[in-house]
Amino acid sequence: MKMCTPTRWLGARAVAVGSGRTSDCSCFCVTNFRNQPIITTTISATPQGTRRPFSVFCSYSSPFLAASSSSMPYDKELAAAKKAATLAARLCQKVQKALLQSDVHSKSDKSPVTVADYGSQALVSFVLERELPSEPFSLVAEEDSGDLRKESGQETLKRITELVNDTLASEESDRFTALTTEDVLRAIDNGKSEGGSIGRHWVLDPIDGTKGFVRGDQYAIALGLLHEGKVVLGVLACPNLPLTSIGNNQQSSSNEVGCLFFAKVGDGAYMQSLNGSTHIKVHVTDTGNPEEASFFESFEAAHSSHDLSSSIAEKLGVKAPPVRIDSQAKYGALSRGDGAIYLRFPHKGYREKIWDHAAGSIVVTEAGGIVTDAAGNPLDFSKGKFLDVASGIIVTNQKLMPSLLRAVKEALNEKASSL
Numbered sequence: 346m347k348m349c350t351p352t353r354w355l356g357a358r359a360v361a362v363g364s365g366r367t368s369d370c371s372c373f374c375v376t377n378f379r380n381q382p383i384i385t386t387t388i389s390a391t392p393q394g395t396r397r398p399f400s401v402f403c404s405y406s407s408p409f410l411a412a413s414s415s416s417m418p419y420d421k422e423l424a425a426a427k428k429a430a431t432l433a434a435r436l437c438q439k440v441q442k443a444l445l446q447s448d449v450h451s452k453s454d455k456s457p458v459t460v461a462d463y464g465s466q467a468l469v470s471f472v473l474e475r476e477l478p479s480e481p482f483s484l485v486a487e488e489d490s491g492d493l494r495k496e497s498g499q500e501t502l503k504r505i506t507e508l509v510n511d512t513l514a515s516e517e518s519d520r521f522t523a524l525t526t527e528d529v530l531r532a533i534d535n536g537k538s539e540g541g542s543i544g545r546h547w548v549l550d551p552i553d554g555t556k557g558f559v560r561g562d563q564y565a566i567a568l569g570l571l572h573e574g575k576v577v578l579g580v581l582a583c584p585n586l587p588l589t590s591i592g593n594n595q596q597s598s599s600n601e602v603g604c605l606f607f608a609k610v611g612d613g614a615y616m617q618s619l620n621g622s623t624h625i626k627v628h629v630t631d632t633g634n635p636e637e638a639s640f641f642e643s644f645e646a647a648h649s650s651h652d653l654s655s656s657i658a659e660k661l662g663v664k665a666p667p668v669r670i671d672s673q674a675k676y677g678a679l680s681r682g683d684g685a686i687y688l689r690f691p692h693k694g695y696r697e698k699i700w701d702h703a704a705g706s707i708v709v710t711e712a713g714g715i716v717t718d719a720a721g722n723p724l725d726f727s728k729g730k731f732l733d734v735a736s737g738i739i740v741t742n743q744k745l746m747p748s749l750l751r752a753v754k755e756a757l758n759e760k761a762s763s764l
């Protein structure tokens with residue numbers, strides 16, 4: 346079977362053009378941009394078996410192909426995701442500025458949840474549904490409206506609704522219509538989907554790095570799209586991340602903060618200012634020398650074992666001290682080469698969620714990096730809300746990954762034998 350990538354998308358038709366010896370192969374397969382077969386077809390062999398160009402025209406009724414005759418796959422989804430994440434970032438920036446102690450209250454798991462978490466989720470959900478009216482809408486998101494539906498949550502719900510409306514009114518005055526508290530509850534609860542391996546699911550962490558947000562440090566609005574269990578696009582809004590490098594020994598040449606990273610499968614990773622529209626292509630560092638590499642890890646020691654990371658870094662030969670920041674801003678910083686490695690080893694009993702890695706992982710992989718669990722397996726986003734990973738998550742470039750995996754294995758073995 347010969348594989349060829351479609352050269353043009355014609356609505357419900359895929360056209361593949363290539364060349365081959367048609368007598369030795371009569372079965373052709375059109376693949377999508379991830380090299381996954383989407384159409385197979387048979388064409389008749391030429392009697393002489395000569396090498397000549399061929400075209401394969403296939404009717405195909407997938408909504409994925411039929412969606413647009415002029416744009417690339419996921420273009421309009423990416424535009425909607427960038428708009429939603431940017432609006433949510435505006436809302437979060439407003440709240441972080443005015444953050445009062447009373448904005449933080451407790452959920453049953455004791456993690457801090459702010460009005461900005463709920464407001465960001467409501468806004469992203471509302472904007473995605475509004476911008477993509479012809480698509481079935483499924484969202485897997487971190488927050489739910491349980492506490493806001495209680496008598497004790499009514500005041501907070503009012504504040505969230507005001508915040509969402511203020512943000513929409515100031516950013517989209519031409520098309521603004523106010524949401525009611527019911528609209529806000531409904532938008533938040535859109536996020537109850539379980540995800541999985543069938544169809545499309547948006548994946549949202551409305552504020553990733555809540556601890557950083559409350560501290561006034563780094564956080565991200567992280568939005569990804571799964572299609573048949575794979576991440577196909579991701580957007581990371583990092584309102585406090587400097588536009589210039591935050592790596593070790595690198596002096597920032599400007600004080601401007603607020604980055605929007607975005608990536609679409611097969612299309613590279615990009616960064617733009619949260620306040621602007623021009624973007625640049627980003628790439629992970631290509632160093633293969635651990636002595637030149639620095640590594641990112643969680644700011645919070647409770648989220649990831651700093652001891653284990655230090656031991657791995659030492660075995661690998663990394664000289665620089667860790668760069669500790671909150672949230673998936675680490676993936677964004679790594680995608681533009683601020684550091685070469687991200688190590689994440691949550692403590693026993695913690696289960697990773699898909700919204701904590703979906704957007705970040707596609708930004709890094711499209712920037713040329715690799716994201717795996719501690720055993721070197723790719724992350725599997727097709728199993729619902731949770732990511733079942735072996736021991737931890739590691740991220741680096743192609744050159745450093747083999748030696749990083751060896752260092753991780755050694756450090757984990759040492760840890761196991763010391764218990």
Ligand SMILES: Nc1ncnc2c1ncn2[C@@H]1O[C@H](COP(=O)(O)O)[C@@H](O)[C@H]1OP(=O)(O)O
Nearest residue numbers: 552553554555643644647648671672691695701
């Ligand atoms: N005990 C924990 N161990 C690991 N990660 C955690 C833990 N509690 C919360 N998280 C999540 O880890 C991520 C941030 O980790 P870090 O900033 O260290 O990279 C966030 O997604 C945070 O959730 P949240 O989205 O509610 O902030």
Ligand SMILES: [Mg+2]
Nearest residue numbers: 456457487555
């Ligand atoms: Mg949380």
Ligand SMILES: [Mg+2]
Nearest residue numbers: 550553554701
């Ligand atoms: Mg999170």
Ligand SMILES: [Mg+2]
Nearest residue numbers: 487550552553
């Ligand atoms: Mg969160």
